[in-house]
Amino acid sequence: MNVIIVKDRTEGGRKGFEVFQNAYRNGAKVFGLATGSTPVTTYEELTKSDLDFSQMTSVNLDEYVGLAPDHPQSYHYFMQKHLFDQKPFAHSYVPDGLNSDAEAEMKRYDQVIADNPIDLQILGLGQNGHIGFNEPGTDPALGTHKVALTESTIKANARFFKNEDEVPRYAYSMGIASILTSKHILLEAFGPEKAEAVKAMIEGPITTDVPASFLQQHNQVTIIIDEAAASQLS
Numbered sequence: 001m002n003v004i005i006v007k008d009r010t011e012g013g014r015k016g017f018e019v020f021q022n023a024y025r026n027g028a029k030v031f032g033l034a035t036g037s038t039p040v041t042t043y044e045e046l047t048k049s050d051l052d053f054s055q056m057t058s059v060n061l062d063e064y065v066g067l068a069p070d071h072p073q074s075y076h077y078f079m080q081k082h083l084f085d086q087k088p089f090a091h092s093y094v095p096d097g098l099n100s101d102a103e104a105e106m107k108r109y110d111q112v113i114a115d116n117p118i119d120l121q122i123l124g125l126g127q128n129g130h131i132g133f134n135e136p137g138t139d140p141a142l143g144t145h146k147v148a149l150t151e152s153t154i155k156a157n158a159r160f161f162k163n164e165d166e167v168p169r170y171a172y173s174m175g176i177a178s179i180l181t182s183k184h185i186l187l188e189a190f191g192p193e194k195a196e197a198v199k200a201m202i203e204g205p206i207t208t209d210v211p212a213s214f215l216q217q218h219n220q221v222t223i224i225i226d227e228a229a230a231s232q233l234s
């Protein structure tokens with residue numbers, strides 16, 4: 001793991017952009033994308049840049065079950081607002097939260113990933129060590145699957161909704177196995193609330209208790225963390 005410590009998320013966004021730019025220059029065509037607050041500064045740098053994604057493909061990590069693409073809290077909507085409106089891709093794939101046939105959606109999305117091998121996957125990190133919506137205890141061999149969100153994730157995500165009751169209880173997520181098929185993985189984590197998970201991910205054992213610890217098995221991982229998130233590293 002290549003760990004880069006930055007001052008704050010603004011500097012993290014600039015470093016994250018450099019990773020995208022290098023991948024782009026080295027011929028990356030498929031970009032795996034995440035939502036949440038973490039990648040926003042990287043997306044800001046991308047939208048300001050002259051990189052052209054109009055011939056590229058994006059594949060998002062996850063989507064809430066039950067939210068339509070135009071729901072303001074859907075991950076479709078988030079991507080539209082933070083990146084796609086300014087930097088359209090030729091093809092952008094996000095799991096279909098309105099597909100109530102979970103088996104069919106899982107199969108469809110696994111095929112999307114198989115047809116579009118991801119060159120660079122950006123990830124955030126949950127306070128409980130999750131990546132995508134792979135919560136502690138998730139079988140690392142799973143591909144795309146339907147997830148019941150944990151209480152801690154529901155609470156952490158409630159800030160984006162009117163109240164906790166409005167947070168969907170299920171999501172479709174790429175699995176850890178799907179994430180690990182990406183050629184290069186970029187994980188970003190900012191803020192003191194991520195410090196414990198960062199330590200467990202980098203210095204702890206590989207365990208289903210900390211889904212991000214499986215990134216230790218990958219040979220090209222870049223981790224960008226700010227000083228607060230790095231504060232528990234030895």
Ligand code: F6R
Nearest residue numbers: 034035036037038124125126132
């Ligand atoms: C989002 C995702 C999640 C977030 C994680 C951190 O697509 O898959 O794993 O990356 O929950 O969220 P933030 O960045 O809001 O702290």
